[in-house]
Amino acid sequence: MRKDFIALDWGTTSFRAYRVGADGRVQDVVSAAEGILAVKDGAFEAALERHIGAWDVTLPVMAAGMITSRQGWIELPYIPCPASAEDLARALHMHTTASGRRIAFATGLSYRAPNGMPDVMRSEEVQVFGSLDLGINHFVTPGTHSKWITTKGDQLIRYATYVTGEVFAALKDHTILGRLMKPGPDDEEAFAMGVTAALEDPAGFLHRIFSARSLGLFGELAPEAIASYLSGQVIGTEVAHAIRDNPKDAEYAVLASPGIGGRYVKAIEIAGLKVRYGDPQAIVKGLAIIARKTGII
């Protein structure tokens, strides 16, 4: 028998809770900028109740994200890849709050690349487990730290983190590259120009980005277009590298809303690959799958 539950995606900079019906549909969403770093003195329970206090306390809560990291509510050890939703379900950590809510915390996955470098994630794996019914094996979760994830059967076998969003913001706000920028609407042409430059010279990142200044200096790029151009340079650099070991006919799903997701879809298309949008709320589906495996719902 399936039941209603609460899906909780509590990350570094944002809190998002979904009240989910027995049919899997999202009935209500609470979204707040109160990420785990904004919660002082470990007052996570108080923060949770502030946001979802109005929701039935008997509904089981399925939680994922940085909330299970060292800076979070309860630190849970990573599970190494390859791993399946089954593995996450087996490692759920059950907790009952003072107000009587039952929370099942799902941990994240670690990965050791062939060159020995470790990688970490918390929550993107749940999005992917919630997206396996797309029938494809390559997933992208854009963001501050985007992840490129590969699956095989029901297992997540490898992934790589790219510091793309954060690097773009740092370049824009804290280097000379932002100086000539003026605010403006997204400029698709400038973005595509940046992506193309990146695809043509993937290793030239530290040199190529200087053109965001020099093109501006020479009046060859409008101040309002520079941010889009630089965004294309950065995302294009990520795409060029992330696709390098995959078959040319691989198909990618971008698990994001059209805003940031649209830039990735566009960049992947410019690289000549097949791409579609996945469900930006796939984490709800993923948490439901894990909850069902354990009889929580």
Add this chain to the structure above:
Amino acid sequence: MRKDFIALDWGTTSFRAYRVGADGRVQDVVSAAEGILAVKDGAFEAALERHIGAWDVTLPVMAAGMITSRQGWIELPYIPCPASAEDLARALHMHTTASGRRIAFATGLSYRAPNGMPDVMRSEEVQVFGSLDLGINHFVTPGTHSKWITTKGDQLIRYATYVTGEVFAALKDHTILGRLMKPGPDDEEAFAMGVTAALEDPAGFLHRIFSARSLGLFGELAPEAIASYLSGQVIGTEVAHAIRDNPKDAEYAVLASPGIGGRYVKAIEIAGLKVRYGDPQAIVKGLAIIARKTGII
């Protein structure tokens, strides 16, 4: 007949003046953090006299750097590459200050890469013209925006800017990669590890740098070593790209003091190439060469 003169290197963030004897030796140096961006309301003459007012007003001044840019004292148009010291000498802009100092301003060089991207520099070309007697053709000027410069005969034929120093600072101070860092002495081993990782996967910059966090999280890199490791990642990325079109037996001169210069020498050595230090004060020699060509000294 040769004469004493004053060499002035006035950049974005720093002011440096050298009193040079007829024998070419530097007799005195004034160095200050008063770069052109720190000079308000165009009060360049007052700033100059504040720093070198004690020096004989009849000595000719040879000036280079961002002082001839749009934000500087007198904006001079770039000369396109290829260009020689002779070309710079012919384009000198003569100016006499209210106090009677005669200043010859040398402009910078622009370059249009084969892919159409423009590049700009002001002052590094003078360092290179002052270093041609090394008898090699490849020069590196490390810094906020480092330049890799190629010469042929007495001409500077091409160059590329890398935003390396500024990107490193932005990553360290404004992204998650700096969070686990603790101050410590330069860690040569961690630096070399970063350079090697970059040389092995030049296009993976946005992914590789995440290891500055993940290695720290897993306790595989000491907090005191993370900054050196990230520096190796960034400089290694620059080196891997900058050398790609040059012959394998090319020899490079690093025009910098041992501090930052040492990191570049090390990284270029790890890449298996020939490298030596050039004169970190080569700009003095370069300005003297230009001054002699015009009879200023």
